[in-house]
Amino acid sequence: MKFYSTRDARTVGSAGVSFSEAVLKGLADDGGLFVPEAFPQVAQEFSEGIPDEMSYADFAARMLAPFVGEGAIADSLDEICRAAFDFPVPLKTLGSGVSILELFHGPTLAFKDFGARFLAEVMGRIMNTSSQNVCVMVATSGDTGGAVASAFAGKKGFRVCLLFPDHGVSPRQRIQLTCWGDNIRSFAVKGTFDDCQKLVKTAFSDPAWNARFCLTSANSINLGRLLPQSVYYAYWSLKLKFEQGQAPGFVIPTGNLGNAVAAFWAKKMGFPIRELVLATNANRSIGDYAESGQWAPRPSIPTLANAMDVGNPSNMERLQNLIPDWETFKREVPVFSVSDFEIAQVIQKGPSTSGEVWCPHTATAVRAYERMTVEQRAHGPWILVSTAHPCKFPETLEPLVARKLEIPTALSELLSRSLHETPMEPDLAALLAAM
Numbered sequence: 020m021k022f023y024s025t026r027d028a029r030t031v032g033s034a035g036v037s038f039s040e041a042v043l044k045g046l047a048d049d050g051g052l053f054v055p056e057a058f059p060q061v062a063q064e065f066s067e068g069i070p071d072e073m074s075y076a077d078f079a080a081r082m083l084a085p086f087v088g089e090g091a092i093a094d095s096l097d098e099i100c101r102a103a104f105d106f107p108v109p110l111k112t113l114g115s116g117v118s119i120l121e122l123f124h125g126p127t128l129a130f131k132d133f134g135a136r137f138l139a140e141v142m143g144r145i146m147n148t149s150s151q152n153v154c155v156m157v158a159t160s161g162d163t164g165g166a167v168a169s170a171f172a173g174k175k176g177f178r179v180c181l182l183f184p185d186h187g188v189s190p191r192q193r194i195q196l197t198c199w200g201d202n203i204r205s206f207a208v209k210g211t212f213d214d215c216q217k218l219v220k221t222a223f224s225d226p227a228w229n230a231r232f233c234l235t236s237a238n239s240i241n242l243g244r245l246l247p248q249s250v251y252y253a254y255w256s257l258k259l260k261f262e263q264g265q266a267p268g269f270v271i272p273t274g275n276l277g278n279a280v281a282a283f284w285a286k287k288m289g290f291p292i293r294e295l296v297l298a299t300n301a302n303r304s305i306g307d308y309a310e311s312g313q314w315a316p317r318p319s320i321p322t323l324a325n326a327m328d329v330g331n332p333s334n335m336e337r338l339q340n341l342i343p344d345w346e347t348f349k350r351e352v353p354v355f356s357v358s359d360f361e362i363a364q365v366i367q368k369g370p371s372t373s374g375e376v377w378c379p380h381t382a383t384a385v386r387a388y389e390r391m392t393v394e395q396r397a398h399g400p401w402i403l404v405s406t407a408h409p410c411k412f413p414e415t416l417e418p419l420v421a422r423k424l425e426i427p428t429a430l431s432e433l434l435s436r437s438l439h440e441t442p443m444e445p446d447l448a449a450l451l452a453a454m
């Protein structure tokens with residue numbers, strides 16, 4: 020399997036890169052994002068469903084094998100998946116025809132653990148065969164940084180630089196960004212997530228930076244994070260299809276569009292995914308594109324669902340690569356933009372209507388589902404994707420649900436550590452000085 024840049028016209032003879040190269044490079048040389056040359060129909064291997072004795076990790080290894088190709092990564096793919104996906108991925112029934120896919124049982128309590136842990140395992144093995152010291156540079160809107168730091172903390176051969184918006188993360192997210200020390204550096208950028216993302220992109224596109232720091236990206240633009248996120252859509256769509264006889268649709272809380280693109284890829288591989296619905300917060304770039312056909316990225320605005328505060332989602336380039344025609348996009352991809360007022364309402368009534376305390380991001384998916392027409396809801400089973408554990412956001416949630424949230428042990432252990440962060444102006448010279 021080769022991977023090509025979204026900007027590659029793919030003329031005869033143009034060379035793609037291998038999985039390992041795509042993972043290490045992060046971004047293609049022309050500034051585009053890597054996409055697979057084809058989508059093997061992996062679902063055909065599971066025409067009888069998923070065997071009872073097959074674990075989630077083993078399913079992941081089978082499903083990802085065609086993308087990884089041959090070599091060291093392929094040889095240890097089972098081991099990689101078992102190490103990366105060592106936590107539960109439960110689907111919880113919410114009501115008739117609706118369930119919740121809980122993606123927050125990893126060590127940092129958000130779905131970012133799937134991609135970050137897989138990437139760290141893969142990069143660790145690629146590095147084993149080379150002697151360079153790699154700098155993993157990440158812009159984070161809240162949860163990516165914590166997941167990447169947790170996955171790479173203490174890993175030999177790696178430094179991690181996290182850039183986060185000084186006023187754009189919750190206090191508990193901040194602890195997960197700054198509690199690691201050792202090979203992890205955290206920069207509190209005086210600006211927005213988009214400023215952080217721009218800085219990282221600029222550093223990457225500069226050959227001098229690349230040569231000096233041997234940069235690689237662990238953002239959701241990295242293929243090594245995106246592909247493992249396709250697994251849970253594949254896994255649960257198959258399970259549901261074989262249990263209930265119908266293919267489910269998913270509602271996905273969306274910011275930088277990584278999680279959503281992973282779902283579209285799983286659908287392309289033939290898994291029984293009926294339809295995909297995107298829920299955004301008040302950052303409306305994707306919804307406005309669906310309505311108007313004009314792609315107009317803009318500065319992000321802060322909302323209650325802060326990990327989705329993205330005005331210029333990088334992975335739009337991959338989504339448009341997959342669905343280039345706007346008419347098709349408009350027809351096939353419903354987008355709901357959910358206001359802070361709606362998010363707060365959903366959270367407030369969660370305990371009484373469903374017995375659930377929703378994290379603000381998950382609340383956008385719940386609200387999108389509520390806003391669907393009766394006909395849309397009747398299409399078949401729906402799975403609402405829950406992206407983070409509510410206990411990461413006590414400042415937002417506790418006043419709304421009027422109760423204290425319990426802290427899982429994974430988090431309480433981190434809360435007791437000492438914290439390290441470096442304040443930084445949002446420009447490249449400041450970043451260079453800080454590094």
Ligand SMILES: *Cc1c(COP(=O)(O)O)cnc(C)c1O
Nearest residue numbers: 162274275276277278326380406
């Ligand atoms: C990152 C994140 C999202 C958005 O996911 P994208 O892949 O950026 O679209 C949603 N919810 C939570 C909790 C997140 O951390």
